[in-house]
Each structure stands twice: as structure tokens, then as C-alpha cells.
Amino acid sequence: MGRDPDYECTMNMYRHIVWFFSGWLLVAGVGCQTVGQQRRDTGVQMREDVLLAQEEARRLGGRVLGVEEDVALLRRQLHEARTEATRAARQETEALQQRLAALERRLDALEAARVRDREEIVAALSKQMAEVLAKRAATAAAARPRSPGTGYGYEHTVQPGETLSAIAAAYKVSSRAIIDANNLTKPDFLQAGQVLFIPE
Numbered sequence: 001m002g003r004d005p006d007y008e009c010t011m012n013m014y015r016h017i018v019w020f021f022s023g024w025l026l027v028a029g030v031g032c033q034t035v036g037q038q039r040r041d042t043g044v045q046m047r048e049d050v051l052l053a054q055e056e057a058r059r060l061g062g063r064v065l066g067v068e069e070d071v072a073l074l075r076r077q078l079h080e081a082r083t084e085a086t087r088a089a090r091q092e093t094e095a096l097q098q099r100l101a102a103l104e105r106r107l108d109a110l111e112a113a114r115v116r117d118r119e120e121i122v123a124a125l126s127k128q129m130a131e132v133l134a135k136r137a138a139t140a141a142a143a144r145p146r147s148p149g150t151g152y153g154y155e156h157t158v159q160p161g162e163t164l165s166a167i168a169a170a171y172k173v174s175s176r177a178i179i180d181a182n183n184l185t186k187p188d189f190l191q192a193g194q195v196l197f198i199p200e
Helices: 005-031 036-142 164-171 175-182
Strands: 153-157 195-199
Touching: 005 036, 036 164, 153 164, 164 175, 164 195, 175 195
Parallel strands: none
Antiparallel strands: 153 195
16 A cells, blocks of 8 residues: 555655754854854754754654554555445345345246136136037027038027137037038138027
């Protein structure tokens, strides 16, 4: 991890201050010497001032290092917080994807059940219609037989919703026999009330 630019600037400022005061003390001490004792006293004083300045520089340097450590700690904490936030967002996204997948599975199951129910309803209605037509055919069997051309058979009045295949199944004859006996050009389009000849 590189050092913070503000930290570098602060350290340079402290270094310049220490060098300035150290140089000033040296110049001031050298320029004012007139007698030997005064020179020694000044030299001692200057050394003490330099030592004090160095001690102050060390103290300030220690404070700067402490600030740098605090900055590094805050950066680590910020990185950890960002990592944790990313991890939490990823976990939340995964949880949402799992919920969506579960909903899609439920929807597929409901659709499959709906298809099965529809098929069961159609089968049940077809069976009931075949039973009704069979009863009607049995009733028609007791009625007067009709003989168009050379064949024998029965008359059947088409009811709403009846199909040619259901009528043929009820009378136990083929659809083709009914089509041929009635010259039907559109056997898929029977009309309610239409009378059909059902050959035996």
C-alpha cells in the first residue's frame, strides 16, 4: 500500500521546519561569538537547542507515524466493510435467484396440473356424451327403420356440441359410413338440428 500524499506533504513540511531551525541556530551561534566563554556557552546552548529541535522533530515524526497507522487502519476497515457489503449483496442476489427458481418450479407444476385437469375434463365429457348418444341410439333402434336406397339404418338429429366421431361411436359404426350414407362434404361442420341417416 503506498503512502498517503497528505502524509508525505506533512512529513516534508516538518523536515523543512527542523532544518530551518537547526540552521538558524547554527548561524546565530557562529555570528555572535566575541569571547571564549561566551563562545562555549553559546555552543552549549546551541547544542541543547539542536537536541531540543531534534527531539521535537522525533516527537512530531512519531505523531505523523501514528496518524499514518490510523489512516492505514481506517483503509483496512473500509476495505473490509466494502468486501462485506459485496458479499452480502451477492448472498442476497443468490437468495432472490433461488426464490425465483422455486416460483418457476411451482408455476410449471401448476401448469402441468392444469393440462392434466383439462385432459381429464375432456375425457369425462366425451365419455358422458358417448353414453348419451348410446342411449339415444338405443331409443332410435326402437323407432321405425328407414331405408334410403338399399340399406337399413336409423335417423339421428344432431344436438348442439355433437361431433361425427361421437355419433359414430354411439351407433357403433364408422364415421366414413355416415359420411357416405349422407353425402357429407364438410363432415367436421355438423349443425344442430341436422338429420343424419345412420346405416346399420
